[in-house]
Amino acid sequence: MGGSKKRKRNEGQRGGTVYSENPPDFALLASLYPEFHPFLQFSHPHSRPTIDWTDFNATRQLTRVLLHHRHALTWFSLSLITQWIPDGHLCPTVPNRCNYIHWLQHLLSSNIIRNTVSSDGKFRGFDIGTGASCIYPLLGASLHGWSFVGSDVTDVAIEWAERNVNSNPHISQLIEIRKVQDNASAPCVEVEESVTGDRITLCRSTDVEVAPLPLDLHSCKNRNYHGPPILVGVVRGDENFDFCMCNPPFFESLEEAGLNPKTSCGGTSREMVCPGGERAFITRIIEDSTQLTEQFRWFTSMIGKKSNLKYLTSKLWEVGVAIVKTTEFVQGRTSRWGLAWSFLTPIQKTPISLPNKKNTSFTLEGLQRQHGAINLLEAVNSYFSSHGLFCTLNTSSFTVDVAASKDDCDSILRNELHIINKSINCQPTQKTSNGSSLNLSSERLCFRISVFQQIPGTLLVKGSLQDRNCAVSGAFSVIFQKLEEALRNNFCTKSA
Numbered sequence: 001m002g003g004s005k006k007r008k009r010n011e012g013q014r015g016g017t018v019y020s021e022n023p024p025d026f027a028l029l030a031s032l033y034p035e036f037h038p039f040l041q042f043s044h045p046h047s048r049p050t051i052d053w054t055d056f057n058a059t060r061q062l063t064r065v066l067l068h069h070r071h072a073l074t075w076f077s078l079s080l081i082t083q084w085i086p087d088g089h090l091c092p093t094v095p096n097r098c099n100y101i102h103w104l105q106h107l108l109s110s111n112i113i114r115n116t117v118s119s120d121g122k123f124r125g126f127d128i129g130t131g132a133s134c135i136y137p138l139l140g141a142s143l144h145g146w147s148f149v150g151s152d153v154t155d156v157a158i159e160w161a162e163r164n165v166n167s168n169p170h171i172s173q174l175i176e177i178r179k180v181q182d183n184a185s186a187p188c189v190e191v192e193e194s195v196t197g198d199r200i201t202l203c204r205s206t207d208v209e210v211a212p213l214p215l216d217l218h219s220c221k222n223r224n225y226h227g228p229p230i231l232v233g234v235v236r237g238d239e240n241f242d243f244c245m246c247n248p249p250f251f252e253s254l255e256e257a258g259l260n261p262k263t264s265c266g267g268t269s270r271e272m273v274c275p276g277g278e279r280a281f282i283t284r285i286i287e288d289s290t291q292l293t294e295q296f297r298w299f300t301s302m303i304g305k306k307s308n309l310k311y312l313t314s315k316l317w318e319v320g321v322a323i324v325k326t327t328e329f330v331q332g333r334t335s336r337w338g339l340a341w342s343f344l345t346p347i348q349k350t351p352i353s354l355p356n357k358k359n360t361s362f363t364l365e366g367l368q369r370q371h372g373a374i375n376l377l378e379a380v381n382s383y384f385s386s387h388g389l390f391c392t393l394n395t396s397s398f399t400v401d402v403a404a405s406k407d408d409c410d411s412i413l414r415n416e417l418h419i420i421n422k423s424i425n426c427q428p429t430q431k432t433s434n435g436s437s438l439n440l441s442s443e444r445l446c447f448r449i450s451v452f453q454q455i456p457g458t459l460l461v462k463g464s465l466q467d468r469n470c471a472v473s474g475a476f477s478v479i480f481q482k483l484e485e486a487l488r489n490n491f492c493t494k495s496a
């Protein structure tokens with residue numbers, strides 16, 4: 001921590017992915033795929049080539065050759081120009097989509113939630129709105145051998161997603177494309193045979209014609225979302241998944257969707273726009289998830305606006321999830337966020353394995369001017385208060401003293417900071433040598449957070465355990481890590 005004056009933004013999901021460590025070499029791609037060559041641009045004769053990111057033909061050709069070169073995927077058949085992504089349809093950028101897959105792989109293999117669905121790491125996922133590209137199932141199946149149901153509402157998306165699946169016979173058995181319709185008759189499942197080259201592949205295709213949703217879902221809770229069903233009514237009662245994923249229609253209008261002139265990835269209004277934008281769409285996913293708590297280990301979604309991440313996270317705690325995980329995906333100048341939640345009880349970490357340090361710290365660098373020590377201190381205070389912990393803020397010494405009961409600590413160790421008992425038992429307190437008013441009962445975890453400004457834009461956050469021998473001191477490291485995560489999320493990432 002600390003050190004370098006200018007923080008270099010990590011590309012990819014924090015921690016990096018194959019594309020941040022090994023970016024595409026356009027010259028090499030053009031030598032391997034002549035159809036990509038016309039799109040190369042050179043700022044001067046000996047510079048590395050790039051492409052015109054505002055040219056839809058260039059970005060879709062790049063996606064096609066990258067999928068083939070890096071992932072052995074045939075996407076909108078390389079040989080048949082008639083099999084091309086329909087004009088104007090969303091063309092996915094591969095590194096960005098890989099970041100999400102990479103994060104999911106990390107989430108699933110970390111076994112925070114017990115694996116009850118799949119064996120051998122062959123996870124099963126539900127891709128909400130798979131699109132004509134079917135990009136996530138193709139990547140997930142080819143990179144990790146995951147199986148998928150990919151849903152969508154438009155005929156074009158379904159038709160082309162199926163074609164893309166069938167163009168990849170080595171993984172086509174792993175992917176089912178499911179059409180979502182908003183009318184009331186029983187689901188029908190059919191298996192279609194299709195011929196690709198000289199091989200016959202099976203692409204399971206399902207039309208799920210769903211019963212109308214319960215009234216309260218349509219009208220009361222989802223005033224803003226009036227579209228077709230998303231999970232409830234599309235997922236069958238006997239299905240279980242390790243995860244669902246979604247790149248939702250981010251925008252409230254096409255005008256809003258067209259605000260980024262720097263890249264051209266296409267996107268029709270059906271793909272990009274939903275009344276109420278991603279906030280409404282993901283709120284519906286959250287509401288659906290409360291009815292499918294046991295059928296998914298993880299619910300996840302991509303989020304385009306940081307302000308929505310905060311809103312949706314608090315919504316999740318309101319509906320009683322057991323755990324929330326977030327991440328930031330950074331690709332070039334674009335940031336997106338990942339949100340994951342589960343209703344299943346996380347596997348309890350053993351306190352013995354936790355380091356029992358008395359003092360610990362981290363540095364936040366590159367903060368904007370308006371984020372001074374006092375703002376950070378207030379954020380620390382409200383972070384702990386909002387989780388029901390007893391806090392004393394001291395703005396002259398730039399400290400917050402915090403006390404947590406044994407039950408609070410148990411909850412935190414189970415990753416359940418949100419259900420901390422708010423009615424903290426305020427016993428008589430005793431003055432400590434450093435002047436704080438903390439209860440030093442051996443059953444209570446008492447610690448002090450101090451904030452120091454090192455240089456403008458760089459703050460040091462220090463945590464000091466008041467009594468290292470208290471019965472619950474092992475919880476301190478976890479709580480401090482959670483605080484760091486929350487502060488970094490709030491203060492260190494680009495605002496949307």
Ligand SMILES: C[S@@+](CC[C@H](N)C(=O)[O-])C[C@H]1O[C@@H](n2cnc3c(N)ncnc32)[C@H](O)[C@@H]1O
Nearest residue numbers: 092129130131151152153228229230247248271
């Ligand atoms: C932003 S696009 C994402 C496409 C693709 N997953 C990707 O990442 O490029 C959103 C997709 O969601 C689909 N969609 C909208 N509402 C839906 C619903 N209720 N259920 C399933 N898909 C839906 C749209 O048709 C569109 O294909």
